[in-house]
Amino acid sequence: MTGPLSGIRIVEFAGLGPTPFGAMMLADMGAELLRVERLGKPSFGGGDDRDDYLNRGRPSIALDLKSAGGRALALDLAGSADVVIEGFRPGAMERLALGPDVLTAANPRLIYARMTGWGQSGPMADKAGHDINYLSMTGGLYLIGPQDGVPMPPINYVANFGGGGMLMAVGVLGALVERSVSGRGQVIDAAMVDGASLLATQIFSWMAMGRWRPGRGGNLLDGSAYFYRCYRTADDKFIAVGALEPQFHDAFIRGAGLDPAQFGDHLNPAHWAERAAQLDAIFRTRSRDEWIAHYAPFDACLSPVLSPEEALTHPANLARDVHVAVGGRMQPAPAPRFSRTPADPPSPPARPGEGGDARLRAWGIDAVRIGQLSGENSLLAL
Numbered sequence: 001m002t003g004p005l006s007g008i009r010i011v012e013f014a015g016l017g018p019t020p021f022g023a024m025m026l027a028d029m030g031a032e033l034l035r036v037e038r039l040g041k042p043s044f045g046g047g048d049d050r051d052d053y054l055n056r057g058r059p060s061i062a063l064d065l066k067s068a069g070g071r072a073l074a075l076d077l078a079g080s081a082d083v084v085i086e087g088f089r090p091g092a093m094e095r096l097a098l099g100p101d102v103l104t105a106a107n108p109r110l111i112y113a114r115m116t117g118w119g120q121s122g123p124m125a126d127k128a129g130h131d132i133n134y135l136s137m138t139g140g141l142y143l144i145g146p147q148d149g150v151p152m153p154p155i156n157y158v159a160n161f162g163g164g165g166m167l168m169a170v171g172v173l174g175a176l177v178e179r180s181v182s183g184r185g186q187v188i189d190a191a192m193v194d195g196a197s198l199l200a201t202q203i204f205s206w207m208a209m210g211r212w213r214p215g216r217g218g219n220l221l222d223g224s225a226y227f228y229r230c231y232r233t234a235d236d237k238f239i240a241v242g243a244l245e246p247q248f249h250d251a252f253i254r255g256a257g258l259d260p261a262q263f264g265d266h267l268n269p270a271h272w273a274e275r276a277a278q279l280d281a282i283f284r285t286r287s288r289d290e291w292i293a294h295y296a297p298f299d300a301c302l303s304p305v306l307s308p309e310e311a312l313t314h315p316a317n318l319a320r321d322v323h324v325a326v327g328g329r330m331q332p333a334p335a336p337r338f339s340r341t342p343a344d345p346p347s348p349p350a351r352p353g354e355g356g357d358a359r360l361r362a363w364g365i366d367a368v369r370i371g372q373l374s375g376e377n378s379l380l381a382l
Contacts, residue, residue, distance in 0.1 A: 003030015003343025008082045008176065009363070011036060011074075012058070015087030017131075017156065018164030018192060019115045020054040023085055025169040027057030028334030030343040034077065034359050037062040037352045039070070039380060049351040053331045057346035059355025062380035065096050070378040073365065078103045078110060080363060083172055087115035090125050100187045110185040111175040115168050117159075119191035131156035134163070134192040140200045147217025147224065163195025218269050220244070226276035227252055227266060230305055237288035238305035251300040256282050356381035 008031040012023040020035075027033045035055065039062040049055070064070040075098070078084050084103060086093055093099045100112040117134050118124035124137075132153045135141040145152035168190035175186055206212035213219055223229045227243040243252035250260035256279055263275065283291060288304055295302045306314055312323055312330050324333040327348030334343060350356075360370055360381055373379035 002341065003028075004338055004341045005029040005031035005176075006341070006343075008032065009080065010034070010083040010085060011077050011081045013084070013086040013088070013093070014038070014041075014055075014060075015115065017054075018160045018168065019085060019087030020052075021161050021165030022113075022115065022168040022172075022190075023058070023165075024054050024056060024346075025166065025334075026083075026172060028343060028346055029338075030341070031083075033058035034356070034363070035060040035350070036065075036074065036077075037380075039064040039378070041352065050327065050349055051329065052349045053326070053329070055349035056326055056331070058350065059359045060350040060352050061356030061360065062352045064378040065098065067376070067378040069373045069376055071097065073369075073373060073379065074098055075103070075106065076365070077363065079107050081107070081110060082176070083111045083113060085113045085115070085168070085172075089128075090114075090116060090120045104185055104187070108184055109179060111172060111179065111188065112185065113168050113172050113175075113188040113190060115164060115190050115192075117164075117192045119194060120189045124193075131159040131192070134159035135196050137193055138197040138200055140196055140203075143203065143216055143219075143222060145216060147215075151216070158199060159192040159196040163197075163199055164190065164192040167192075167195035167198070213269075218272075220267070224269065224272055225266075226272050226279055229276065231280055231283040233283055233288040233291060234285060235287040239283065239288055239291055240303050240305050242301040242303075244301070248299065248301045251298040252302060255295045255298040255300050255302070258282075353380035353382045 005026060008026075010023070010026060010031050010033045012019070012033055012035045014020065014035050014037045023033060023035070035058050037060055041062070063074060065074055078098070094101075100114070104110050104112060114120060116125070117129040118127060132141065135153070135158050136151075138159075140158060141151045141153065143151075144154055168188065171188040171190050175188060179185060203212060211220075216222065218224050221228060227241055227249050230238045230240050232238055241252060243249045246266070249263070249266050253260045253263050258278075286294070292302075292304050304310075304314075311317055317323060321333055323330045324345065326346050329348070334346060357370060361367065370379065370381055374381065
């Protein structure tokens with residue numbers, strides 16, 4: 001395998017959402033992962049496992065962690081791993097006798113990454129939740145949505161993936177760097193409420209500096225400013241405008257056929273609503289693509305609002321290979337990109353057990369033991 005994490009061995013105890021996303025990022029960078037599914041896990045939401053892109057790049061086994069043989073295999077895998085990843089509620093792995101105290105005692109170099117919503121401690125630690133709940137506790141959800149409406153959840157990008165899975169992956173990378181100096185592993189407590197709060201650092205700093213008004217609406221980046229929002233076009237599509245700086249603002253206004261001199265002091269919110277209404281009427285006179293073509297000569301920070309389907313075929317995305325074919329299915333490409341140690345293209349997502357036999361053998365688990373555990377219905381490894 002190639003990539004900056006080539007040679008790093010990771011055991012991933014399979015979870016939902018942020019946990020596989022963080023594991024996917026590490027696999028995309030060349031780490032050698034084995035995903036451990038729960039044996040007999042019920043299907044969640046239907047569909048084909050081969051379309052679960054978050055599981056790309058790594059083989060799978062299904063294991064009964066409550067059986068003596070299954071637990072022993074998990075212990076042996078963790079004993080030879082660099083990293084263990086799990087995304088269960090606090091205490092779940094301890095009840096299986098697979099918590100960090102047990103695994104790091106046997107393997108002092110082990111990095112044990114724990115992904116939860118509320119963290120390993122605190123009054124909410126044992127409570128269930130989802131992206132919307134974690135984000136709601138950070139102040140971030142409050143700021144998203146129309147001024148006269150309810151807060152609008154940003155799908156599940158912020159807490160699950162940015163504040164969760166990506167935070168966990170960064171933690172693993174940091175711990176690997178530190179281990180190269182100390183020779184010792186450590187436990188990573190990656191909580192989505194922590195990560196989503198961290199993503200709001202600039203907003204909290206602007207509040208302290210007096211640059212962010214209390215409440216929802218009337219602020220620079222929340223859709224209130226006429227030069228930082230979306231506009232509907234004649235074909236019922238949208239364009240996005242981010243013309244913050246004066247030179248981009250003036251180009252945006254000129255492109256709309258207006259005089260920038262009449263739009264002075266653009267950072268003052270007093271006239272934002274009036275100007276937005278004026279521009280809204282203008283942009284409804286042409287289609288989205290007509291406006292994009294019209295603005296091509298202007299450096300105005302204006303772009304089309306693409307559907308996911310359109311994003312796959314947009315020329316700019318194609319030129320950069322923003323999406324790649326994995327097993328014949330187009331999906332977001334690995335990122336970031338490395339000049340000297342690029343990783344191999346990811347392999348397709350594995351069904352439970354798929355590819356597990358070969359990975360177990362490569363990690364030193366002999367065929368006799370694999371066959372015995374399979375015969376005991378403690379292991380699925382194909």
